[in-house]
Amino acid sequence: MKTKIILFFLMSLAFTLKTSSDAWSQKSNINTKSRTIITTDGEIEDVDSFIRMLLYANEFNIEGLVYSSSQWHYKGDGKGTTFTSVMENTAKRYGKRTDLRWAGTTWIQELLDEYEKVQPNLLKHDKNYPSANTLRKLIKVGNIDFEGEMNKDTEGSEWIKKVLLDNNPQPVYLQIWGGNNTVARALKSIEDTYKNTSQWASIYKKVSYKAIIYAVLDQDATYQKYVAPNWPNIKVFYNSDQFWCFAYPWPRVVPNELQPFLRGEFMGKNIIQHHDPLLAKYYAWGDGQKQAGDEEHTHGNMTDAQKYKMTQYDFISEGDSPAYFPQTRWIEALQLDFAARADWCIKSFKEANHAPKIIVKGNNIRKVKAGTKISLEASAIDPDGNAVDFKFWQYLEAGTSPEKVEIEPTMPNATSITIPATAKSGDTIHIIVEGKDKGTPALIRYQRVILIVE
Structure with missing residues (x-):
């Protein structure tokens, strides 16, 4: 694919790193939110990603919810036509099929029926939840x-x-939770309509700018065969690696110290159980649920759970959620935030916790000299009046400088940072200011300070 970014992405969710504003405020301006269309093949992990997404529906402008197919899920044409995947692994695994593990085209509507029951309570926490x-x-x-x-x-x-x-x-961020084919068809239709007209140059430029594809793997061949050759200027974020920490093999990928946030003791108590009907639909290991149409969904059976050394309500997979949030390093923040929003489904504003807004004194982008010290001071506004603990740390992967800075706390909310004498002019050093409140569940928010070496 044209652009491969195996980092975190995308939407302006409340826990995303920012340099200016935070999303907890109920006065957020809807016009600043990212536009997005979700395409999904309906796998159980799509269902779980969708449930989580609904609890963040206040954070971005959803402009389409589209059923699509993939190498793992398709409906068939209803005529008995057989099909063999062009993807080698899938062809070997399934051979000729008339349909494949198809969950139907009503599950989104069914989840929205449950969302409708909790949306009035969600509005107590943010007025921007759509109906x-x-x-x-x-x-x-x-x-x-x-x-x-x-x-x-x-x-x-x-x-x-x-x-x-x-x-x-x-x-428009096009989230590809299954195959690229429906988006590819839309682009092909635009080409067919306008290519031989005087409007084509301007339409091509407009669409190439507006369309931003986020794909988790290539789950069909339509990007490689059509989109890439014919729309090479469309931006593509291709996640082929980091999403695994939130997908089926997470027990082998997520660091041990973060795994408790994905285990049944946390998931069951804080998210799935006693949080009203929407969260009750969330698929987890040993939960007794079974998705119609997918014979491979046996995770709800406790015998299968025990076979794979899973406990009841352990996380299964949300392999598509990384289309709208950061990943591995941020699992604690993600899961605590998910738990807080699950509470929003059933609790009043006063009873629930809401994230603090982190503020850094001075500019978030600063010029510095090699070998010198600078000071950073933070404060927080917490809507619930909770105290906030601060940490300052270097986001080494985000900066261009390979040098590690020395960070020495000077006060609970301030620190001194020593710029290495060997830092080169033009290098950038990223410092994360992390604030964690003392509410329940505790919520974490961030500011980023970018230091530019002169």
């Missing part, structure tokens, strides 16, 4: 008959086409 009816109008069926099918226009592809061609110049 279930608003989201229902965005549900479209895309290209679902077979893996990679993009030969025909569908309701879903036409909707994506409409959004990409509208007069709103803001980028």
Whole structure:
């Protein structure tokens, strides 16, 4: 793919690193939120990603919820036509099929029915949660008959086409939770409509700017075969690595010290149980649930859970959630935040916890000299009046300087940072100011300070 970024992505969720504002305020301006369309093949991990996403629906502008297919899930054409995957591993695993593990085109609607029951309570915590009816109008069926099918226009592809061609110049983040084919069909339809017209140059430029694809793996061949050759200027974020910490093999990937946040003791108590109907639909190990249409979903059976050394309510997978939040290092913050939002489904504002806003005194981008010391001072505004503990640490991977700075706390909310004498002019050093409140569950927020060596 054109751009491979195996880091964290995307949306302006409340826990995302920022340099100026934070998203906890109920006065947030909806016009600053990212526009996004979600395409999904309906795997159990998609369902769990979708449930979490609904609790963050106040944080971005959802403009489409589109059923699509993938190499792992497709409906078939209803005529008995057999299909063999063009993806080597899937072809070997399944051979010829008339359909494959298809969960249908009603599960989003069913989850929105449950969301509708908790949305009035969510509004007590943020007025920007959309209504279930608003989201229902965005549900479209895309290209679902077979893996990679993009030969025909569908309701879903036409909707994506409409959004990409509208007069709103803001980028549209296309979250690919399954295959790329419905998005590919939308782009092909735009090409077919305009390529031989005088409008083509301006349309091509407009769509290439607006469309931003976020894909978890290549789950069909339509990106490589059509999008990449014909739309090379479309930005693509391709996650082929970091998402595994939030996918099925997480017990082998997530550091031991972070695994308790994904285990049943935490998930069951803080998220799944006693948090009303939406969270009750969340798939977890040993939960007794079974997704219709997917014969491979046996995780809810306690016998299978024990076979794989899992306990009841252990996390299964949200391999698509990394399309809208950071990953491995941030698991504690992510899970605590998820637990807080689960509470928002059932508790009043006073009873629940809300994240602090972290403030850094002075500018978040500063010029520094090699071999000198600087001071950083932070403060916090907590909507619940909770105290906030601070940490200052270097985000080494984000900076261009390989040098490690020396960080010495001077007060609970301040620190002294020594810039290495060997730091080179033009290098950047990223310092994270982390604030964790004393509410329940404790919530973590960040500010980033970027130091530019002169």
